[in-house]
Amino acid sequence: MSCNRTSAETFESLPPNGSHAWEAAAAPLRGCLAGLLVLMIAVGFLGNSVVCVIVYQRPAMRSAINLLLATLAFSDIMLSLCCMPFAAATLVTVRWRFGDSFCRLSAALYWFFVLEGVAALLIISVDRFLIIAQRQDRLTPRRAKAIIAASWALSFCVSAPSLAGWTLVEVPARAPQCVLGYTELPAGRAYVVTLVVAAFFAPFGVMLGSYLGILHAVRKNAVRVRNQSDTLDLRQLARAGLRRRQRQQQVSLDLSFKTKAFTTILILFVGFSLCWLPHAVYSLLSVFSRRFYCSPSFYTTSSCVLWLGYIKSVFNPIVYCWRIKKFREACIELLPQTFQILPRVPERIRRRVQPSTIYTCNENQSAV
Template sequence: MDLLLFLKQSANVSVGSRSPPVAITPTAQAQDIRQSVSLPLQIFFSFAMITILLVALSGNVVVCLMVYQRSAMRSAINILLASLAFADMMLAILNMPFALVTVVTTNWIFGTLFCRVSAMLFWLFVMEGVAVLLIISIDRFLIIVQKQDKLSPQRAKCLIVVTWGLSFIISFPLSVGFPPLDTPPRAPQCVFGYSTEPGYHAYVLILMLAFFFIPFLVMLYTFMGILNTIRHNAIRIHSHPDGMCLSQASKLGLLSLQRPFQMNIDMSFKTRAFTTILILFSVFTVCWAPFTAYSLVTIFSDDFYHKNSFFQISTWLLWLCYLKSALNPLIYYWRIKKFRDACLDLMPKYFKFLPQLPGNTKRRIQPSAVYVCGEHRSVV
């Protein structure tokens, strides 16, 4: 009995002396994040985000104003580009400033409710931009490959309403807490974290399919078809340098009947719009593919999500995502002459260094017409 009593007391002493588990508080978590992000890197992130914010806001505001104020700019493609610019502008206004504050403080200070709302707005604007690129890519495919010009300004407006509605439906569950997001987050803004719930995984997978993978595959297919058509056209032009298409040219009003329509016309003029969309697609892929892979790894890997460097990785990838919103208006100015001329017209007189060009130019022929030549409607 004495031996049993002694063993029992020894067990109680050992259990009582065991230290309780230490809980990781938000303050301790923030200190770990501060240690993982050095001050020079924090200054660089802040400077980069401020620059991106200003360029994205000013550039996309100019694009929206040009399409709104000028009737000559309200073609179907320009209306879609204005919707894309509006989504990028709202992303700059409603998401970038709060991410900037979080980078500076290394802590989310805006509360749980706004965490969910900001995540919903982030995906709403991002998905709308992707949907616009998808519509424009399909339109270029129909024009160049199928020789069909079905996208009118009225249809473009209807498609914009539909895409905004679908984007809102897909992103709205985030604002009501499904799936739940950690607060404070381990990233500059509320992003998906690690979870073992099948519903959480299903939602993120559906979102990534609708936002990146399906649009990427569809746009890749359209661009491959367009490039294949352009390659065949180039071969035909070199094979028949003296080919004529008088009947079709006279119908389009491009040339008089006395002057032959040469097939070796400037191909860069006909494919310039396609090249612009291809550049936008390339920028979208480079900026968003890393973030997509990062989101998928985060929800499945606990070790990756709880790394001390997770905040730094998230900041780099979000900086790259926001960069797309700033690059889009610069691409418009570089590639689209109407936008460039209209932008120069909007500038004050003391900022104008180049001569003005007539701004009220209108589309004289259908886009699909310049790709059609001959009795068999062969694509040029």
């Protein structure tokens, strides 16, 4: 429903188009914002592409969690290619020049790739909870592939109704991108609530519960180890069988290796929450609040919220490069020789200089 077609007196004084303020902005400002968005597209595409290439080229890296991280990276790549360029063009021209049909398609693709990225992060969080808190490592690469395929199908089923016209998709100029518009139809509002709950609130609740459970298990284990160290003396430890200790050492090595990825996944969860909480609230207000949807500040609010949502696609590879040593090394190896500042050291020489670079990698101990 357009803001022009209203009989309410409270909305008669509202301007029909919230982009007039943006049209009045200086051209250099629009150019700077467009250039920044293009930089975000480049960083998001290249950084996430490196993740996919690493997992594809190295069989030792095709563990369950790495397949999920590659799926998350691929959804961000598609978001960078299928949605962000059109949003950048609309931010510069303040007009949607790609047709009404493609507007509805771009909105469906936007939610489709967002849902898949959230699903991948949700599966990773639940897997960390089962490994650390429940001591159950059930997610094999084969099961991960089946779950990934099911998540793609489910994400498509949830996002497809917007393409079929179940809810209003507003063609810019009221927003810099095709967004969910205000509607009074119960079916349309129910679909938007389902979409937002599936994209943010339900995954946020499950992931938050998983991380709280992990932190509780870690704290409980720390207290138990401290109590055992106080009650056991050196003689009791010496009487323990060597064979039993070797078995426990291998199990502890596998669990500790996977526990190291918990902090990285927690950072990804925090980034997801900060980037998508405003977008979820914004989407609900757009559909349920006509005053907000028809307000002069709607265009500015839409621009800020959409930019914040797109930052998540750039945020993930930066976290990988910051937190994961193997990812940094793989990035350096993938760089062309002309762009490398230091010469690459052959592997046999690196082993002699630094023997710790020799790793025993199996599918359970190979996280990106």
